[in-house]
Amino acid sequence: MLATRRTARVMALFGLGVPELVVIAGVAALVFGPKKLPEIGKSLGKTVKSFQQAADEFQTELTAKKSAEEEEKVPGSSEETEAVKKTTAKENVEV
Numbered sequence: 307m308l309a310t311r312r313t314a315r316v317m318a319l320f321g322l323g324v325p326e327l328v329v330i331a332g333v334a335a336l337v338f339g340p341k342k343l344p345e346i347g348k349s350l351g352k353t354v355k356s357f358q359q360a361a362d363e364f365q366t367e368l369t370a371k372k373s374a375e376e377e378e379k380v381p382g383s384s385e386e387t388e389a390v391k392k393t394t395a396k397e398n399v400e401v
Contacts (some may be wrong), residue, residue: 322330338346 334346335343
């Protein structure tokens with residue numbers, strides 16, 4: 307009987323696994339030095355945060371534009387709808 311092995315593969319960032327990220331971090335430590343790494347990490351964090359904020363603003367803008375377009379496509383505005391209801395009510399009373 308063949309034994310089956312179950313292995314769990316953890317995909318961390320951009321399809322890279324944990325061992326690859328450790329190697330990249332080690333090379334970065336050698337290239338930039340341990341004193342410069344916190345500054346680089348901080349600036350990278352700020353960049354990612356500003357990118358996320360810009361993406362959120364873009365998403366909000368798209369959602370607002372989409373809802374505005376949907377309102378334009380709906381036949382009749384609320385004022386027109388009220389006018390039609392009043393006219394219909396008057397016609398029903400007259401009949």
